Amino acid sequence: MIILSRFLFRVLVFNIVVGSLAACSPAKNSSGDQAGGERFSVALLTPGPISDQSWNGGAYEGLMRIRDSLGAQVSHIQTKTPAEFEENFRQYGASGYALVFGHGFEFQDAAARVGPSFPKTVYVTTGGTRTSANVAAMSFAFEEPSYLAGIIAASVSTSGIIGCIGGTELPPVKSGFAAFVQGVHAVKPTARVVIAYLGNWDDASAGKEQALAQIAQGVDVIYQNADAAGLGIFQAAKESKGVYIIGSNSNQNHVAPMVTLGSVVIDLPSAFMSIAREVKNGVFAPRVHVLDTRSGVMQWVLNPSMKPVVPPQILQLVDSVERQMRDGTFASPWPSRMPEDR
Numbered sequence: 001m002i003i004l005s006r007f008l009f010r011v012l013v014f015n016i017v018v019g020s021l022a023a024c025s026p027a028k029n030s031s032g033d034q035a036g037g038e039r040f041s042v043a044l045l046t047p048g049p050i051s052d053q054s055w056n057g058g059a060y061e062g063l064m065r066i067r068d069s070l071g072a073q074v075s076h077i078q079t080k081t082p083a084e085f086e087e088n089f090r091q092y093g094a095s096g097y098a099l100v101f102g103h104g105f106e107f108q109d110a111a112a113r114v115g116p117s118f119p120k121t122v123y124v125t126t127g128g129t130r131t132s133a134n135v136a137a138m139s140f141a142f143e144e145p146s147y148l149a150g151i152i153a154a155s156v157s158t159s160g161i162i163g164c165i166g167g168t169e170l171p172p173v174k175s176g177f178a179a180f181v182q183g184v185h186a187v188k189p190t191a192r193v194v195i196a197y198l199g200n201w202d203d204a205s206a207g208k209e210q211a212l213a214q215i216a217q218g219v220d221v222i223y224q225n226a227d228a229a230g231l232g233i234f235q236a237a238k239e240s241k242g243v244y245i246i247g248s249n250s251n252q253n254h255v256a257p258m259v260t261l262g263s264v265v266i267d268l269p270s271a272f273m274s275i276a277r278e279v280k281n282g283v284f285a286p287r288v289h290v291l292d293t294r295s296g297v298m299q300w301v302l303n304p305s306m307k308p309v310v311p312p313q314i315l316q317l318v319d320s321v322e323r324q325m326r327d328g329t330f331a332s333p334w335p336s337r338m339p340e341d342r
Helices: 006-024 055-070 082-094 105-117 143-156 171-187 204-216 227-239 268-280 304-309 312-327
Strands: 041-046 073-078 099-102 122-126 135-140 161-166 192-197 221-225 244-249 260-266 288-291 298-302
Touching: 041 055, 041 082, 055 073, 055 099, 055 227, 055 244, 055 268, 082 099, 082 105, 099 105, 099 268, 105 122, 105 135, 122 268, 135 268, 143 171, 143 221, 143 244, 143 260, 143 298, 143 312, 161 171, 161 204, 171 192, 171 221, 192 204, 204 221, 204 227, 221 227, 221 260, 227 244, 260 304, 268 288, 298 304, 298 312
Parallel strands: 041 073, 041 099, 099 122, 122 135, 135 288, 161 192, 161 221, 221 244, 244 260
Antiparallel strands: 260 298
């Protein structure tokens, strides 16, 4: 009798599953071949549901663009624990995937452990800073559009109390909130900013509860970065009189258009495509890809219907600062990042 190890059994089952997924997602052209005639294969691990209309949904859009534009075989798995991060990284490596995205700062440790075992697979973490021979990172400059969002928030707040609600205290989220606070104080130095973290990214009820608690303290503008839990924050703003909200990660202006001032947006599909092209063309180099306003990946997107709410001089200020960010002349009040990869 042949007894399979637990790991090999999981790999066998995994191959059957991803093979079925690939069959359901046919490429539109034949340009997806890797060297040796193998199909270019790309996988995505997300820490939450792709229905969040935010961080995870944007990443899935990126995966679909890679499938449609590069003719790639693709697969997606939602993971919840560090053990699942590592297990699925290993399974995709064992299955011969060319590129695997771990979508979040929290995937870094797993990528560092797994990468050496599968040198032909490129692992990319988003929001991270670590690299090795076949591990890269994309670092998003949340600070820039968050700073602009802070300027807008301060200009429309009548109470002078503004809120931030995040999922967990990940460094990219914290740095984005810090820049938001700096933007608020650039316009209204006496404003008070209340910051809270939910401890998770999925609980919309907890998001709504925390938002209502802040509103009870007098908060009248909330900047949220909480993925699926953020949908509850939008609901609280809709149900409360005189409260505005700011979206994050994807353009969320449509989620609650009557109360959403704008969104801090990452063009995740473009960011994912740039990496995928490098890997497919055999020119990938491991590094930290710093993506900011100059690259076009990070954007502040004002909700057009909210334009009359914002004072004209503030709109002019935001346009001016944004131009400086694009041309590289903005003197940021936060620590500088690595030189941008252009």
